[in-house]
Amino acid sequence: MHVPDGFLDPATSATTGALAAGTVALALTRARAELDDRTAPLAGLTAAFVFAGQMINFPVAAGTSGHLIGAVLTAVLVGPWTAVLCMTAVLLVQAVLFADGGLTALGTNVTLMGLVAVLVGYGVFRGLAAVLPRTRTGVLAASGVAAVLSVPAAALAFVGLFALGGTVDLALGTVVSAMTGVHLLIGLGEAAITVAVVGAVLAVRPDLVHGARGMRAAAVLEDRRPAATGAAR
Structure with missing residues (x-):
């Protein structure tokens, strides 16, 4: 998913850079309402986990591989x-220190993974959370579906950018098929990791999970009561 330098023309890269800068500026003001003394450390831990997760690739199909994006995981845990x-x-450190994604493409990568994947994924999560049971299972189901859809959403956004300002001699149809097919499979891995991590945090500190705010602690934890009763016996 990391776009390298020179893959998009300067005008497209500049546009995504401006969009990314504006979004980050807005996020700096809005994030204050999401963080407090209890949840701020979780944001740092989540960023560190996503950074590590993005450095590990898992096999997908036909010799391709994918890695965690972490957009929905982060949004559910600490807010969009x-x-x-x-x-x-995460993307800035990767570009500067590890050359994972180009510096001139940093705005593009932030737009794709830090804006599109986050806002689309979290929008899906909130929509599902509104209709699913307000329990731990409901939170995890909404997280999993949102994570699956966030990856192809970012991939399709890249296809749109490539159609506008791609510099590589590739047919648009080839790019569409390559991005959508592979990233649907990557989305399944994204969902598995997201559900596992969100479930682990819900199991010990449901009060810290942004996506579970407004739910009674008993409702979030009630799915675990039979297991707990069985263990007590």
């Missing part, structure tokens, strides 16, 4: 605006 900041910090 804080997630934008976390993703931007």
Whole structure:
């Protein structure tokens, strides 16, 4: 998903850079409402986890591989605006220190993974959370579906940018098929990791999970009562 230097023309890269800068500026003001003394450390831990997760690739199909994006994972744990900041910090460090994604393409990568994936994914999560049971299972189901859809959403956004300002001699149809097919499979891995991590945090500190705010602690934890009763016996 990391776009390298020179893959998009200067005008497109400049446009995504401006969009990314404006989004980050807005996120800096909005994130204050999502963070407090209890949740701020979780934001740092989540960013560190996403950074590590993005450095590990898992096999997908036909010799291709994918890695965690972490947009929905971060948004559900610490909120969408804080997630934008976390993703931007991760992508900046990767571009500067590890050459993972180009510096001139940093705005593009922030737009794709720090804006599109976060806002689309979190929008899907909130929509599903509104209709699913307000329990731990409901939160995890909404997180998983949102994570699956966030990856192809970012991939399709890249296809749109490539159609506008791609500099590589590739047919648009080839780019569409390559991005959508592979990234649907990558989305399944994204969902598995997201559900596992969100579930682990819900199991010990549901009060810290932004996506579970407004739910009674008993409702979030009630799915675990039979297991707990069985263990007590």
